[in-house]
Amino acid sequence: MPKPAYGLAGKVFVITGGSRGxxxxxxxxxxxxxxxxxxxxxxxxxxDQAAAELSGGDNLLAMPAHIARSEDVDIFxxxxxxxxxxxxxxxxxxxMNLLTPSTTEAGIETWQKIIDxxxxxxxxxxxxxxxxxxxxxxxxxxxxxxxxACRPAQGMGIYGVAKAGIEMLTRVLAAELAxxxxxxxxxxxxxxxxxxxxxxxxxxxxxxxxxxxxxLGRLAETADVVHPVLFLCSEGADFIxxxxxxxxxxxxxx
Numbered sequence: 001m002p003k004p005a006y007g008l009a010g011k012v013f014v015i016t017g018g019s020r021g022x023x024x025x026x027x028x029x030x031x032x033x034x035x036x037x038x039x040x041x042x043x044x045x046x047x048d049q050a051a052a053e054l055s056g057g058d059n060l061l062a063m064p065a066h067i068a069r070s071e072d073v074d075i076f077x078x079x080x081x082x083x084x085x086x087x088x089x090x091x092x093x094x095x096m097n098l099l100t101p102s103t104t105e106a107g108i109e110t111w112q113k114i115i116d117x118x119x120x121x122x123x124x125x126x127x128x129x130x131x132x133x134x135x136x137x138x139x140x141x142x143x144x145x146x147x148x149a150c151r152p153a154q155g156m157g158i159y160g161v162a163k164a165g166i167e168m169l170t171r172v173l174a175a176e177l178a179x180x181x182x183x184x185x186x187x188x189x190x191x192x193x194x195x196x197x198x199x200x201x202x203x204x205x206x207x208x209x210x211x212x213x214x215x216l217g218r219l220a221e222t223a224d225v226v227h228p229v230l231f232l233c234s235e236g237a238d239f240i241x242x243x244x245x246x247x248x249x250x251x252x253x254x
Contacts, residue, residue, distance in 0.1 A: 006234040009034035012084040013233070014077070016067050016125055017094035019046035021194035022144060024053070025222035026091060026229060031056045033230075038080040040065040067094055067121030077128045089140040089233045090129040092122040092166070095159075095196065103157035111158055118162035123169060126184070130177055138181035140233045143170050144225070145188045147248050163188075167244050174242030183241040185232045190248035192220040215250035 013030050017023040018039025027037050031054060038061040041047050051062040061083050065076040080087060096117040100106040126141055133139030148156050149163035167186055174184040191197050191210055201207045201219055211217060228247055231237055246252050 006033060006230045006236075008230065008234060010036070011088040011233075012036045012080070012086050013038070013089045013091065014080055014087055014125070014129065015039045015091045015093055016065075016121070017041060018062070019043070019050040021196055022192060022222050022225050023091075023093040024050055025226050026093065027054055027056070027060070029223075029226050029230060031059060035059070036084045037061070038063075038076070038084070040067070040076050042066050067125055068116040070124050073121075073124045073128050077125075077132065081132065086136055087129060087132050087139065088136075089142070090125060091229060091233070092125055092141070092143045094118070094121055095144065095146070095163075097156055097159040097196075099155040099199070100158050101155055103161075106158060114158040115162050115165075118159065119165040119169070122166050126169070126173055130173070130180075130182060133177075133182045134180045139183075140237075141173065141177075141182065141184040142229050142232045143167075143184075143186040144229070145170075145186045145244065147188055147190045147246065147252055149188060150252065170244060171242045178241060183232075183237065185237070185240060185242070186244045187225060187228050187232070188244050188246050188248070189220045189225045190214060190251050192222060192225055194222060213251055213254075214248070215254060218249065220247060220249065 013035055015023050015026050018027050019041035027039050030037050036059045040063055044064050047062040054060055065072040067073055098110050122143055143166050145166045146163045148160035149167050170184055170186040193201055225247055228245055
């Protein structure tokens, strides 16, 4: 069990895509910190499994929401405030990709689905959170982006475009929301060993090719991403905003 270290006890966190991978690990760490956590995902089955695994009791709210639908986002945030009274931090964690070997030949439906699930959903959630945080005179927003935002990756062209949009959105919102004492930052990991990226790292040849380009010699684990996010949500990051922190084992440094 992770040890509390970030002074987040009693804070209220919203995590999108919280039923698995990085989102689930974030919820686990935050609950260990005695924070109160609301997670959402599209599928009730996954949320039920996550809730059972987390055993968060009254400190956990798990409800279905499709973040690319503004009405779902509004209901999710309303329910979170009704349950916990406030929202101190939003972690925009949802990420989805459909393999697109050729971006120009991908159907418009594929483009729209990837853009909506990643970029538009992040905007909807950030917009709603910002309105609430302004009333509270402060808050934190942390976006999970990717090194694919700055370096094209095979099969991930549209995904990279969406993540690049999230990075600019991070900077724009940081500038706009600074007068309201809302800090907006992003964490950009390289490939993280989760079910989302399993089609890549589960193949030995592809895995070896990816690791070859990471100076630290391994893929990121979920905890490698969680700790930077929790730092950016803590008081220690009160004077940090508009930044994209690479968590990539040095891969963008070479």
